[in-house]
Amino acid sequence: MTFDGEQRDRYDQLVQFRLPSHPRSVGRARDVLRTNIDLPGDPGETAALLLSELVTNALRHGSPPGRDIAVTLHRVDGLIRLEVEDAGDFLPRPRTPGLEDECGRGLALIEALADDWGVAPRRGPGKRVWVTLKVSGGR
Incomplete structure (x- = not known):
């Protein structure tokens, strides 16, 4: 994982990093969020869940093997x-999974x-998928 982070002040935080196309990257992304962005309690857990999705x-669905993903x-x-x-x-779009389906609920959770x-x-090739979440003020 490469990391290039910047914390401007306690109310304006920006972190950018790249992750390999590997299942462990989901946990690494959550760790970077929790370590570098001030979001205690429920907003932090919600943001971590959204980032995981x-x-x-x-x-x-997006990155072929060997291609990194970028996170901001x-x-x-x-x-x-x-x-x-x-x-x-592949452009993400919500769908209605069946009761037995193990996948397909991520965008419903995001919505x-x-x-x-x-x-x-x-x-370049590909896309940027983003979410916004309202959180309370600074530290």
Whole structure:
């Protein structure tokens, strides 16, 4: 994992890093969030869950083997934005999984917990999937 983080002040935090296309990257992304962004309690756990879903989707549907994913965590005042970029062309869209399905509920979870989410193109192949979450003030 490469890391390039910057903490501007306690109300404006920006962390950017890359992760390999590997299942362990989901936990690593959560660790970086918890270590570098001031989000105690429930907002921190919600942000960690949302980030887990974004990274899992990028690994499962977006990044071919050998391609890293890029993660940006940006907190400004009462809002955090989580972004995950991958090289895949598959655009995420909510679906209704069957009762026996083990997958397919991630975007429903994102829609339920995030204040907003979307998909944007990125420079080069692939896309950026993002979520925003309202959080209370600083430390």
